[in-house]
Amino acid sequence: MTLAESRTLDTYPTRVTGEAQLLDRTDPTVWGGEHDGPMDGAALASHDSKGYSIIEGLLSPAEVQGYWQELVRLSSDEELKTDERVVTEKKSGNVRSVFEVHRISELIGELARDPRILDRAQQILGSDVYLHQSRVNYMPGFRGNGFYWHSDFETWHAEDGMPKPRAVSCSIALTDNYPFNGGLMVVPGSQRTFVQCIGETPDDHYKASLKEQEIGVPTENDITKLAAEHGIDQFTGPAGSALFFDSNIMHGSGNNITPYPRSNIFLVFNSVENALVEPFAAKHPRPTFIGSHDFTPLTR
Numbered sequence: 001m002t003l004a005e006s007r008t009l010d011t012y013p014t015r016v017t018g019e020a021q022l023l024d025r026t027d028p029t030v031w032g033g034e035h036d037g038p039m040d041g042a043a044l045a046s047h048d049s050k051g052y053s054i055i056e057g058l059l060s061p062a063e064v065q066g067y068w069q070e071l072v073r074l075s076s077d078e079e080l081k082t083d084e085r086v087v088t089e090k091k092s093g094n095v096r097s098v099f100e101v102h103r104i105s106e107l108i109g110e111l112a113r114d115p116r117i118l119d120r121a122q123q124i125l126g127s128d129v130y131l132h133q134s135r136v137n138y139m140p141g142f143r144g145n146g147f148y149w150h151s152d153f154e155t156w157h158a159e160d161g162m163p164k165p166r167a168v169s170c171s172i173a174l175t176d177n178y179p180f181n182g183g184l185m186v187v188p189g190s191q192r193t194f195v196q197c198i199g200e201t202p203d204d205h206y207k208a209s210l211k212e213q214e215i216g217v218p219t220e221n222d223i224t225k226l227a228a229e230h231g232i233d234q235f236t237g238p239a240g241s242a243l244f245f246d247s248n249i250m251h252g253s254g255n256n257i258t259p260y261p262r263s264n265i266f267l268v269f270n271s272v273e274n275a276l277v278e279p280f281a282a283k284h285p286r287p288t289f290i291g292s293h294d295f296t297p298l299t300r
Contacts, residue, residue, distance in 0.1 A: 012280070013281075015215070016198060020196040024194075025191065030124055030126075032044075032124060038116075038123070039124075053120075059172065070108065071138070075098075080104070084287070085289045095138050108265060112267050117242070117267065125271040131269065133290060135266045139256045141181075141256060141260055141261045145255055149217065149251070152247050156247065158197075158201060159291070166270065169267065170242055171235070173264050174239055175239050177236045179234055182256035185232050185234045186249050187223075187251070190226045198219070
C-alpha cells in the first residue's frame, strides 16, 4: 500500500489544522469471545465497556523480584545508556525508558510469550498477535516525571502507520502502585472516541516526544469533555499486578514526588491483521525499535 493509498483509507484523521474533533470509533474494543482465552464473558464485557482490565497477582513475589533486578541491571548498564533505544529524562539525564527491551533482555522476551499475558492479548484482539513495542519505564522517587494525557493509538496511527486501534497494551507493575506515586490514570470508556490532535508532525519527532510530547496531545477542552462524561480511574495495586488497556484509551500520569519509585514493564500487542502501513500523518515512520515491522506471530 502506498502512502497516498493509506491516507485515502484513513478513518482516523489526526494532526489537523484548525479545530480538533471528537470522532466515534468505528472498530470494536474486544474482538474475541469467552472461548478464545482465559477471560470469561463478564471480564470481556467489562473490558469492552471500560477499555481496560486489571489482573492482580499476575506475577508472584519471586517473579517480581527477578524482573526488578533485571530493570536495575539495565538502568545501571553504562554502555546501554549510549544506545538509541534508551530514553533519558530531559532535565536530569536519568534513564526514563528502555525500548525494544524484549530483544535486549532475554528474560523480558520470554515474558511476552507467557500464556498468562499472551493468551489474554490474543483473546482481546481475536487473532494472533505480534509485539508492536516493548519498553520498561522508570519513575524514581522524588523526581520521576509523568506522561501527559494522550491516546497511544493517535501516535501509532499518525507516526507508525497502525491502521486501526486493534492493539492492546499490558503494563506490569514491578513496584507497588499507590494513588500518590504517579500511578497511571485512565478515562474509562474513552477508547470509544478518537480524539484528533492539532499540528503537523515535525521530522524525527520521536527524538523530542519520547522525552516530552507536545505534538499529538489532545486539547485541555477535549480532556475536560471526556472526563466530565466518563470520570477518571487509576491503576493502583501491589507489585505483580497487570493492567491491560486499549490502544485508544485516554491516559496519563502525574509526577512522582514521593519517596516510592514506580517502574513497570510495558508490552504492546498488535493484531497480525492490523500490520503497519505508511504513516498517516508523518513523512517517515519512526524507527523500528519504537514501532516494529516484524509481524511474526508470537507463540508460547
